[in-house]
Amino acid sequence: MQCQDHPSVTAIENCALCDKPLCGLCANYMDTEVLCEKCVATRETEKFVASQAKQHEKPEPILQAETADAQGKFEKPEKESNSRQIQWIIIAVCFSVMAFQLYRSQSGPTAEIGPELQQREIALTTFAQCFMLFREIGVILESGGTPDDSMRCENSGANLVEQIDGDIRVSHPSPETFGYSQIYVSRENPEPIVVN
DSSP: OBOSSOTTSBOOEEOTTTOOEEOTTTOEEOSSOEEOHHHHHHHHHHHHHHHHHHHHHSOOOOOOOOOBOTTSOBOOOOOOOOHHHHHHHHHHHHHHHHHHHHHHHHTOOOSOOOHHHHHHHHHHHHHHHHHHHHHHHHHHHHTTOOOOTTOOOTTOOOOEEEEETTEEEEEOSOGGGGTOSEEEEESSOOSOEEEO
16 A cells, blocks of 8 residues: 555555555654644644633632731732742753763763774874974075975985976975875975875
8 A cells, every 4th residue: 555645655554533544754653543644733633622621611719818917917828839949950950961061071082082093193193294394394495595304204205305497396205105196395485385
């Protein structure tokens, strides 16, 4: 049997009121029955009307007369409801939960970092350090100096120094380790250039 509203989908239930075939998208699972959208609205209207009828059947509340004491002052009748206390307790609990969540979010991550993510962070940190080193080399080249041979990225060989048309260019010996084809700076362009 197919769903009445979605003919290309197989029905999984029938509406308890109108017996209309329903698919998973159309079925509304209520406390004790499965209904279609139209019958859900009907049930809700019935419940609303019933609750309104109960309210009208209740007797009017009896008004209590205030009595004056010997000095002519009126005393307010004592309320036996603890609703104000309950409200304050709920507010305190909500505030405590929010404070705990804030504390947890500020205390840093609680889950351990997996080895794959650790390797990725190490590679990213190594690249950032290498990039900053090439920026320093660029500043030295721009000021007319020559960088020292000890200025090289971690775990790499000596930088490649070339002279092209009167410009000095310093390149990374193996940029492939970072996933790039070239990393270099020159006297004319002291900012590090990274080429995919």
